Amino acid sequence: MEIFYFLVFGGLAAVVAGLELSKTSRDRINTSSAxxxxxxxxxxxxxxxxxGDWLQGPYVYYLYSQYGFGKGEIGQLFIAGFGSSMLFGTIVGSLADKQxxxxxxxxxxxxxxxxxxxxxxxxxxxxxxxxVLGGIATSLLFSAFESWLVAEHFKRGFDQQWLSITFSKAIFLGNGLIAIMSGLFGNLLVDNLGLGPVAPFDAAACFLAIGMTIILSSWTENYGDASENKDLLTQFKGAAVAIASDEKIALLGAIQSLFEGSMYTFVFLxxxxxxPNGEDIPHGFIFATFMLASMLGSSIASRLLAHSSPKVESYMQIVFVISAASLLLPVITSFLIVPTGEKGGSISFSxxxxxxxxxxFEACVGIFWPSIMKMRSQYIPEEARSTIMNFFRIPLNIFVCxxxxxxxxxxxxVMFGMCSIFLCVASLLQRRLLVIAESQKPRSQDWTAMKEMEAEPLNA
Incomplete structure (x- = not known):
């Protein structure tokens, strides 16, 4: 079955390389050196x-099982992480906006x-x-960095359309290439060098320390709400009012929770x-294959985001339907293919x-991330961006817990079937968001159109 792994990996790599090499000037946006x-x-x-995050991913479940914990105890450990993110996420998000x-x-x-x-x-x-510490860190990873980027982007006077370039490149690299290299590097540390399942976590700590050094030396500070008198409770209320008063923000939060909830459940499953019968599968290599598929998705997303049509609100409906069908496969194969019941061996036909x-599904994840970032940059108000983004994670974490x-x-x-249903619901909500977006043009799009009109004589 090793040939099968290499065929899947090689096929995905060829498609990604082909997409990147075939990009034309129409797929690129002219930017400045600054x-x-x-x-x-x-x-x-x-x-x-x-x-630092991806190096840990393939080995969390494996490490806990090596320590002798069963599926139920491992599930409780995962619950602690998501519960921590739910309880402390909104607090750290609000602190990020204010502090x-x-x-x-x-x-x-x-x-x-x-x-x-x-x-x-x-x-x-x-x-x-x-x-618990990992849950807090996850909340910061998926809110603080994007909030800093968006605020700094506009503070420096860059065109809003250029944000989509950074988003798609970040997913292509961070959620694609880096994830693949992390999976292969983790496989090298654990299997080839025999350093044990804890080695990837040590390597992750080293990368995080290097990144922190760069932040300390080259990043400037930015804030959300500049008011020094607003306490956390007031910030929470402000974020809740923004979500309740704007259906677009509420829909975006529901869509994100449904998709990410299904995604994190998939990570565990x-x-x-x-x-299922203790088959010997190369965790690091399969993880790298998943990330290559995600890289393919982000490459597709970069092309879609470079053009005004189709709108992100439109094509994401199709992405959610494909995602639902992908996670329905385990349910279908369980009925159509009789399990062998043999213990060990290589991966089965099913x-x-x-x-x-x-x-x-991972290719759909690659499309999802830059696309949801684009929609968040359009619809979420800047003054409470981190707080609102972490509000979105509350139902997500409840669901996963x-x-x-x-x-x-x-x-x-049953759990895969449930995830498939949630993704179908996400597609319906995305349809509703598209209808609202077409009937009520976002202010950010008006601003972008104005900037494009101003830039036309320069680009002529």
Whole structure:
């Protein structure tokens, strides 16, 4: 079956390379040298931050199982991480808006490094503490860095359309190339060098420390709400009012929660799904294949975002439908293919089909990230950006915690079926967002159109 892995990986690599090499001038946006320097600095930092995150991904479940914990106990550890993100996420998001996004990014590095250190212990309480720290870090990773980028982008007077370039490049590198290299590097550390499943966490801490050094030396501070008199409760109320008063923001939050909830459930389930009878699967290599598929998706997204048509609100409907179909494959194969029941061995025929479906889902993830970033930059008000983004994560984390808490109560195919249903609902909500966006043009689009009109004589 090693030939099968290489065929999937090689095929995806060929498609990604073909897409990148076939880009024409129509697929690119003319920018300034100042913007390129700013973008490259952010991409370097973001890539290091994501390397610190991706190195851990394939080995969290595996490390806990090596310490002797069962699926139920591992599920509780995962719940601690998502619960921590839910409880503390909105607080750290509000602090980022008020105390500074740069400071929040540094806090992410410190918190995640401490989380990595706890992986050296096999004590359940210590690992639980590490999951709590990791949950806090996750909230900062998915809010503080994007908030800093958007605020700094406009503070320096760059065109709003250029944001899509940074978003797509960040996902292509951070969620694609870096993730692939992290998966292969992790596989090298654990399998080839025999350093054990804790080695990727040590490597992650090193990358995070390097990224923090760059932030300290080259990033400037920016804030959301400049008011010094607003306490956290007032900021929470302001964010809640913004969500309740604007249906576009509420829909965006629901769509994000449904998709990311399904994605994080998939992260927990893909290992037992591909090896239900203890099959010997190369975790790092499969993870790298998933990330290559995500890289393909981000490459497709960069082309879509470079053009005004189709709108991001339009094509994301199709992406969610394809995602739903991809995660429905384990349910379909369970009915059509009789399991062998043999313990060990290589990946089964059913697992091979599921692997192809999972790669398709990861390609959809690659399209989702820059697209949702683009929509957030259009619809979420700047003064409470981090707070609102972490508000979005509350239902997401509740959903994932409920799923993981009941991981032993439901078969894997039931949970995959549930994720598929949620993705179908996300597609319907995306349709509603498109209708509203077409009937009520966002102010950010008006601003962009005005800037494009001003720039036309210069580009003529």
């Amino acid at each position: 913007f390129n320097a700013f973008k490259n600095n952010y991409l370097l930092v973001y890539s290091l931050m994501m390397a 500074g996004r740069r400071r929040a990014c540094i806090t992410y590095c410190i918190t995640y490094i401490l989380s990595c250190i706890t992986k050296h212990s096999s004590e359940y309480k210590v690992l639980m503490l590490g999951r 893909w290992t037992p799904a591909l090896s 697992g091979s089909i599921q692997l192809l479906g999972f790669c398709t 409920v799923v993981l808490y009941n991981v032993d109560a439901f078969p894997i195919i």
